[in-house]
Amino acid sequence: MSRAVAIVGSGPSGCYLAQALLKADPQLRVDILDRLPVPYGLVRYGVAADHQGTKAVIRQFERLFERQGACFVGNVVVGEDVTLDELRQAYDAVVLAAGLSGDRALGIPGEHLEGVHRAGYLTRALYEHPDAEPLPQLGRHVVIMGNGNVAIDLLRLLAKTPGELAGSDLGPVPTDWLAGSGVETIDIIGRSPAADAKFDAVMIKELAKLEGVTIEVVGAGVSDDDEGAKKIAALDAIHGHKTGSRRVTFRFGLTPVRLEGKDGRVGEAVFQDANGGTMSLPCSAFITAIGFEAAAGLPRDELVGCAAELELGVLADGLYATGWFRRGPRGTIPDNRADAQLLAARILADLEASDTGLEKPGRHAFPQWTAAVCYDDWKRIDAAETASPPQDRCRVKIPSREAMLALARQTKEPDL
Amino acid sequence: MKIMLLYGTETGNAEMLAEDIMAELEGEHEVECRNLSDFGPAEFDARRLHMIVCSTYGDGELPASAQPFAEALKAAAPSLSDIHFAIFGLGDSEYEETFNFGSKGLAELLVSYGAVQVGERVTHDASGSDMAEDLAFPWAAGIVALAEQKIGEAV
Numbered sequence: 001m002s003r004a005v006a007i008v009g010s011g012p013s014g015c016y017l018a019q020a021l022l023k024a025d026p027q028l029r030v031d032i033l034d035r036l037p038v039p040y041g042l043v044r045y046g047v048a049a050d051h052q053g054t055k056a057v058i059r060q061f062e063r064l065f066e067r068q069g070a071c072f073v074g075n076v077v078v079g080e081d082v083t084l085d086e087l088r089q090a091y092d093a094v095v096l097a098a099g100l101s102g103d104r105a106l107g108i109p110g111e112h113l114e115g116v117h118r119a120g121y122l123t124r125a126l127y128e129h130p131d132a133e134p135l136p137q138l139g140r141h142v143v144i145m146g147n148g149n150v151a152i153d154l155l156r157l158l159a160k161t162p163g164e165l166a167g168s169d170l171g172p173v174p175t176d177w178l179a180g181s182g183v184e185t186i187d188i189i190g191r192s193p194a195a196d197a198k199f200d201a202v203m204i205k206e207l208a209k210l211e212g213v214t215i216e217v218v219g220a221g222v223s224d225d226d227e228g229a230k231k232i233a234a235l236d237a238i239h240g241h242k243t244g245s246r247r248v249t250f251r252f253g254l255t256p257v258r259l260e261g262k263d264g265r266v267g268e269a270v271f272q273d274a275n276g277g278t279m280s281l282p283c284s285a286f287i288t289a290i291g292f293e294a295a296a297g298l299p300r301d302e303l304v305g306c307a308a309e310l311e312l313g314v315l316a317d318g319l320y321a322t323g324w325f326r327r328g329p330r331g332t333i334p335d336n337r338a339d340a341q342l343l344a345a346r347i348l349a350d351l352e353a354s355d356t357g358l359e360k361p362g363r364h365a366f367p368q369w370t371a372a373v374c375y376d377d378w379k380r381i382d383a384a385e386t387a388s389p390p391q392d393r394c395r396v397k398i399p400s401r402e403a404m405l406a407l408a409r410q411t412k413e414p415d416l
Numbered sequence: 417m418k419i420m421l422l423y424g425t426e427t428g429n430a431e432m433l434a435e436d437i438m439a440e441l442e443g444e445h446e447v448e449c450r451n452l453s454d455f456g457p458a459e460f461d462a463r464r465l466h467m468i469v470c471s472t473y474g475d476g477e478l479p480a481s482a483q484p485f486a487e488a489l490k491a492a493a494p495s496l497s498d499i500h501f502a503i504f505g506l507g508d509s510e511y512e513e514t515f516n517f518g519s520k521g522l523a524e525l526l527v528s529y530g531a532v533q534v535g536e537r538v539t540h541d542a543s544g545s546d547m548a549e550d551l552a553f554p555w556a557a558g559i560v561a562l563a564e565q566k567i568g569e570a571v
């Protein structure tokens with residue numbers, strides 16, 4: 001008898017979990033569900049278009065579906081197309097690896113003004129997520145609020161010249177949008193001092209390669225702490241980097257107080273500095289990159305709130321959580337791998353202990369999932385995306401769900 | 417030949433490659449594949465070839481699964497003069513200044529305790545167009561041929 005496990009979400013957490021489960025027990029039936037017709041979550045739609053090396057983990061995940069026997073069930077929204085309870089009935093174990101895709105709000109006056117954008121919204125638009133909204137006009141003066149790696153990704157992409165995007169998978173619409181953005185200044189603001197910034201020093205070092213900018217770092221300070229000192233050294237090293245006219249300015253220790261504007265459009269961001277003084281920056285766009293939270297859909301707060309053993313990823317009997325959905329919006333791809341490996345061991349032990357001798361139907365309980373996209377369907381989409389990209393791109397993503405589904409449903413032409 | 421295939425990894429790429437190398441070599445050789453996190457310096461064996469696949473992380477550092485091994489090695493400071501190893505690196509040329517420093521550093525560390533490196537260190541670039549196995553399989557075949565002479569002579 002083989003046990004059935006449903007994993008909700010095909011991002012790195014879901015995929016690493018399936019990998020670990022199937023490595024330990026190749027007999028398991030593991031289905032990975034995703035609301036999108038395409039797999040891999042933020043590896044596809046979050047990891048920057050110009051960081052293709054980081055996306056190479058996809059080769060491991062392909063093997064999961066091609067050799068380890070995991071099954072991709074795309075285009076099925078848990079909470080809409082199927083309830084969590086129905087899933088729990090049909091599977092021996094259900095794991096929520098659905099990530100956190102909601103943008104956190106800053107909570108200051110003026111946030112509703114036109115020209116205020118959140119990082120998740122922008123990155124989804126840049127990377128052509130099927131649910132993305134159109135890319136906005138940024139104007140000449142951009143302020144990025146936040147000091148995590150996502151903020152640096154946005155800064156880097158906005159600062160790059162078109163030639164610097166060679167080799168990426170940035171699509172034609174975002175490419176034209178960046179090339180024609182007209183952005184002249186980018187100020188990136190950290191609430192904390194530089195030493196406590198969340199970004200990694202390597203992300204800052206990478207900015208020394210930018211070809212069309214003048215970088216200024218204001219008030220990086222000093223630090224006795226090793227990690228802090230590394231960040232400050234990286235910032236000091238890019239201070240004064242001058243290869244072009246677009247101005248990039250790092251500022252620290254500034255708490256946003258309010259956004260002001262005229263005719264409903266943001267025009268100025270007001271901050272308080274560490275000494276209680278006020279400073280303001282003119283801006284035509286204000287981008288918040290301050291973290292993520294649960295999006296509408298699965299009742300995460302409720303589920304996580306009454307979790308049996310949240311640290312171990314156990315929400316209830318046969319119900320588990322991993323990755324960002326469990327931990328919150330912190331941690332990189334390797335953190336999810338470690339998290340998933342620990343949870344896999346726990347699930348295997350629980351399955352062992354709960355053997356009732358009854359075989360659960362798994363996805364066969366849901367004949368109504370006729371619109372589901374399987375792995376072979378995805379490979380058709382993948383093939384279409386990689387068949388003939390322009391010379392300086394490695395892929396051209398298909399941006400709309402309709403077009404993806406049309407390709408997915410295209411059955412193979414019979415051989416003549 | 418007896419081969420101990422070891423990998424140091426952060427996101428699993430080196431592990432997958434090590435498994436692929438094992439599948440390539442298994443037919444003709446006796447291969448054991450292990451994570452460096454589960455391998456101690458006392459387990460080096462003069463009769464085996466140690467083949468290491470190791471990535472680079474952070475700012476030119478060893479990946480998480482290789483770090484405890486490197487620490488243990490430094491603490492034990494063993495003499496490895498009868499130990500043969502070969503190493504293959506995974507990295508990304510996006511990180512120009514520290515490209516493949518993980519495998520480089522690990523090789524230097526082993527050599528500093530007297531271990532004998534067999535063949536050249538070959539590296540893969542995640543931003544390049546080669547598949548890791550397309551570089552690693554010929555590397556492995558070449559290393560095994562070299563090591564068969566060397567270890568044969570030594571034992």
Ligand SMILES: Cc1cc2nc3c(=O)[nH]c(=O)nc-3n(C[C@H](O)[C@H](O)[C@H](O)COP(=O)(O)OP(=O)(O)OC[C@H]3O[C@@H](n4cnc5c(N)ncnc54)[C@H](O)[C@@H]3O)c2cc1C
Pocket residue numbers: 008009010011012013014033034035036039040041042043045046047048051054076077078079097098099100101123149150153297298322323324325330331332333334336
């Ligand atoms: C912009 C950005 C850039 C990043 N860059 C890097 C980087 O360069 N390197 C790095 O290591 N980390 C990076 N990270 C962090 C990394 O992406 C996360 O650690 C990781 O993706 C979290 O994995 P996850 O599987 O938990 O969530 P996700 O990757 O978000 O995957 C969740 C999946 O669940 C699906 N889903 C959600 N709700 C449902 C539902 N109701 N039913 C069915 N399916 C559902 C989603 O469609 C998605 O595919 C970045 C994050 C962001 C936001």
Ligand SMILES: Cc1cc2nc3c(=O)[nH]c(=O)nc-3n(C[C@H](O)[C@H](O)[C@H](O)COP(=O)(O)O)c2cc1C
Pocket residue numbers: 053054056202424425426427428429430431470471472473474475476477479506507508509511514515516517542
């Ligand atoms: C955050 C981060 C830092 C990295 N740092 C380096 C580096 O300094 N030098 C290098 O050559 N490669 C670096 N790499 C690239 C990895 O070594 C490469 O992606 C490799 O395939 C990872 O293999 P693994 O999954 O076995 O860890 C880095 C990758 C990431 C995501």
